[in-house]
Amino acid sequence: MKLQQLKYLCEIVKQNLNLTKAANALHTSQPGVSRQIQLLEQELGIEIFTRHGKRITHITQPGAAILEIAQKMLRDADNLKKIGQEFNDKESGTLIIATTHTQARYVLPPTIKRFIKRYPRIRLSLRQGSPTEISSWVSSGEADLAIATEAIELFDELIMLPCYEWNRSVIVPPQHPLLEIEELTLEALAQYAIVTYDFAFTGRSKINQAFAAKGLKPNVVLTALDADVIKTYVEIGLGVGILAKMAFDTERDTGLRVIDAAHLFEPSTTRIGIRRDSYIRHYIYDFIEMFAAHLDMDTVKGLLENPERLLSSVVSHK
């Protein structure tokens, strides 16, 4: 059994059981891939794929079990290489951060500025996506860290490190009636058309919960994937916006007025997601600490080894 065979196997699955595409992705020849898979099947004494004549159609039940372990082994092989790099040159390497629009645009910039100054030789890249995509990237090893607010608790190979709590603001055009009210209420909000996040994003469910708890049905006229779209439509008068507090920039967003709404909704917690069994290089610990000062290396290491402890720390945030 060879690691390369396992790599071939994983790539074939990744390419939807298309051997030709897998061979291309692996920069090698189809016959070679075909052959190695046959050898692997022969050695394990199992048909990993079901074939209709000469066409691969499905993965078999044992094949799926084998795939899972193979993926794990390849991740471990990557970890070995990372250890090598780590001890060779602690200042160089790559860091791939998967995150959402809100984080990338409004939260991460200062941290990233500090990081690239401290580690100029690290190739840093940001990958933007939905919370679900983000999680799956980290889960599959395509990214090192996920930074988001929702839907990252679903993957249980990810450890979620709570970073900070935040809440919402309401934004309205200048001279909007809501600006006259003494204290903003959900009832008042519900009288206007609302522009806010899409369901999968940025604590949207907390917004729904708050209205539902009071028996209110908010009139949501637009669900956007990011705060900039929300702002745009609030500016043209489509409705009032509900967005993350940190997504409002007093200096830049001069065409809008902001009303704090922290008393109306449950706070949300932004978390860093990280694979449980990945080898974490020194500068990654450093990045995490730059982003959330309480998450120093020892703390993170402790949480990675004893994920149960997370429960208590998360609860204490609520």
Add this chain to the structure above:
Amino acid sequence: MKLQQLKYLCEIVKQNLNLTKAANALHTSQPGVSRQIQLLEQELGIEIFTRHGKRITHITQPGAAILEIAQKMLRDADNLKKIGQEFNDKESGTLIIATTHTQARYVLPPTIKRFIKRYPRIRLSLRQGSPTEISSWVSSGEADLAIATEAIELFDELIMLPCYEWNRSVIVPPQHPLLEIEELTLEALAQYAIVTYDFAFTGRSKINQAFAAKGLKPNVVLTALDADVIKTYVEIGLGVGILAKMAFDTERDTGLRVIDAAHLFEPSTTRIGIRRDSYIRHYIYDFIEMFAAHLDMDTVKGLLENPERLLSSVVSHK
């Protein structure tokens, strides 16, 4: 990077950094092993071993990190092979049980009898050792299951499945004064020389605790590794014995008298220990269920995935 290189690496460490012995154990030549390790070090860009001239003396810090992952990968490779066997022939394979004298001699026989009748083509082997040895065998993959009472909670890659509770009996020669007492007490026991288990074994600590709690200092004149030695010395009048209840056989041990002592000591729980990340073949689940009827396949799978749940079930046993 090749799996074989990792295998070489692990074997060298296992053989106390002796390359020659490792090569012999691997049925290959020293130069081959030497070369492959060099290639691995070169590929990872790391010195795995420190050498004094041409002699390997220590493993380096990164080397230790690499070793750990390498071992994990090799275990996964074994799991792949096991999956192959599992789907080829569910009725054949091997099962290595690491256990203590008490279990092997007094508890396991009926279960094993049933098992070999049900699975005549499984090569079953028992390996007897101290609780610590047992745990390390399972931990390293040399054995599939550990069955014992103590000291197996220490390895955190092992999941411990509670099987049954038991307590002690006191054994004495015929016509011993203790047989006349209405209800046995620790105070009464403490007046006689005591023969019992060695510290590492079979709930010995529970015995110490019970005496200590009453401020008694038992006069332990012999600590044995197994119940048969205890019986022998009780028979020749060295003292009274304290041993696991199930280790007394009314039919066979005719030269001794037994007094129940379950009210004097905290009960102990016998557990099955199993590696968290091992692939568990069908017949192993079956064996576990034969040994402890409440541990059916679904239950065990659940516990392996969510070890936290064990805590509650263990607590409820106390």
Add this chain to the structure above:
DNA sequence: ATGACTTACGATAAGCGTAAAAATA
């Protein structure tokens, strides 16, 4: 001087890529 690892080298075997064949859709 013995034990232990590394280097050198020839034989064997494994893997790769091109070309051709087979089989599905």
Add this chain to the structure above:
DNA sequence: TATTTTTACGCTTATCGTAAGTCAT
């Protein structure tokens, strides 16, 4: 017929084992 996988074959490369060399204890 076009796409995809398998088989065939020659070439390159890597691996293994023996033998010789080098370095500590």
